[in-house]
Amino acid sequence: MIVREGVRFVAEQDSLNASVLGPDATPDSPEFDLFIKEVAKEMSVKAGQKCTAIRRALVPAALLDAAQAALIARLEKIAPGDPRDEATRMGALVGQSQRNDVRAKIAELAQDGAIVFGDPDAAPVNEKGAFLAPVLMRCETPWEARAAHDVEAFGPVSTLMPYKDGADAIALANRGKGSLVMSVFSHDTAFAEAVTLGAGAFHGRIAFIDRDSAKESTGHGSPMPHMIHGGPGRAGGGEEMGGIRGVKHYMQRSALQGGPRVLSAITQRYMAGAPVEAAAQHPFRRRFHDLPIGYQLTTKSREITLDDIEHFAHFTGDTFYAHMDEAAAAANPLFGGRVAHGYLILAFAAGLFVDPDPGPVLANYGLDTLRFVKPVKPGEAIQVALTVKDKTLRKPDQGEVRWDVKVTNRAGEVVASYDLLTMNAA
Numbered sequence: 001m002i003v004r005e006g007v008r009f010v011a012e013q014d015s016l017n018a019s020v021l022g023p024d025a026t027p028d029s030p031e032f033d034l035f036i037k038e039v040a041k042e043m044s045v046k047a048g049q050k051c052t053a054i055r056r057a058l059v060p061a062a063l064l065d066a067a068q069a070a071l072i073a074r075l076e077k078i079a080p081g082d083p084r085d086e087a088t089r090m091g092a093l094v095g096q097s098q099r100n101d102v103r104a105k106i107a108e109l110a111q112d113g114a115i116v117f118g119d120p121d122a123a124p125v126n127e128k129g130a131f132l133a134p135v136l137m138r139c140e141t142p143w144e145a146r147a148a149h150d151v152e153a154f155g156p157v158s159t160l161m162p163y164k165d166g167a168d169a170i171a172l173a174n175r176g177k178g179s180l181v182m183s184v185f186s187h188d189t190a191f192a193e194a195v196t197l198g199a200g201a202f203h204g205r206i207a208f209i210d211r212d213s214a215k216e217s218t219g220h221g222s223p224m225p226h227m228i229h230g231g232p233g234r235a236g237g238g239e240e241m242g243g244i245r246g247v248k249h250y251m252q253r254s255a256l257q258g259g260p261r262v263l264s265a266i267t268q269r270y271m272a273g274a275p276v277e278a279a280a281q282h283p284f285r286r287r288f289h290d291l292p293i294g295y296q297l298t299t300k301s302r303e304i305t306l307d308d309i310e311h312f313a314h315f316t317g318d319t320f321y322a323h324m325d326e327a328a329a330a331a332n333p334l335f336g337g338r339v340a341h342g343y344l345i346l347a348f349a350a351g352l353f354v355d356p357d358p359g360p361v362l363a364n365y366g367l368d369t370l371r372f373v374k375p376v377k378p379g380e381a382i383q384v385a386l387t388v389k390d391k392t393l394r395k396p397d398q399g400e401v402r403w404d405v406k407v408t409n410r411a412g413e414v415v416a417s418y419d420l421l422t423m424n425a426a
Helices: 030-048 061-075 096-109 166-174 189-202 244-248 260-267 306-316 326-331 342-353
Strands: 018-021 056-060 114-117 135-138 157-163 179-185 203-209 227-230 254-257 295-298 361-372 381-395 398-408 414-425
Touching (some): 030 056, 056 166, 061 135, 096 135, 179 189, 254 260, 342 398
Parallel strands (some): 018 056, 135 157
Antiparallel strands (some): 361 414, 381 398
């Protein structure tokens, strides 16, 4: 009756966040090391008292022993102590009652596995503080477990568990019944895509971390520079889901974080920084279905002369002082002298990348997100990188191609950027 007639509402409950070491990982792969470091860090930062802390660490069954040994080796270096001591790497829990609660939850978790590191009943390092050393659990049979997926010990506690294959890892991650964040340590974009489709509805945010994005990553519990929102998702925090937008969707949104390579593979949409395929054939000679995402043409360069600027000004009637009056342009703090028209740059850019003969490109129907980033002065040269960014089939025989256009100078600095839209024969 309540479910049928009641008003929908959003409630944040215990979040059994999962971290998954991908099936492609090996003990000597960068992702294995990154995973171990992250699990140990999430167990110890704030003494594990974080809504986004890793509670379930999933690894390929063949790597269970290696992961346990590596985690123990790191946890042995982390002992709770006085936060005023610079050598301390983990402080106390918020109070004695919290420590008692964590100990009780560890006892529940022990019904599904064993403690392989740490002693929750050990004498504290200081009677005045609610100190508790990290505790690592091991659950050999996660599908037979209950507490491992239902009980959160809000402290320096995490459970290590094996999975059989990628599909098994996704299903186990979802056993937590929704979480604020899930992290995936893998260099395999196919696995990243499978996780997104299989687990996105259960996690407010999925962070994909690998050897490429690790330098930018701030970890499992914090946002990274590259982030996109999707939907629908079952859980999420206000920070990730965007305030009233999250309320409107009843938190039915998921965010993906990762490097451009991974996000481009998942979304099938080119992002700056993702790998590109150098064009062996001019892209305007390829039909819609034959244009892969990330297919890129890099043009030759063209110098823009003072004569070009003056001719364009008189031909178009755009004789704005920044293009025609050296003294006035020099006084402008943005230019410091005469500069080329923005639309001259666009026109010359098109002249560099357009293939003039009839072909699959049927029409150019606009630009999006146009920005003039840096002035171009007489005597400077421009070059264009034209990249297939996205494709949408509009009719059985026609499709929209969105091109990422970057116009750069000799120093490689972006002077203009925009999305070009064309309609191509399919």
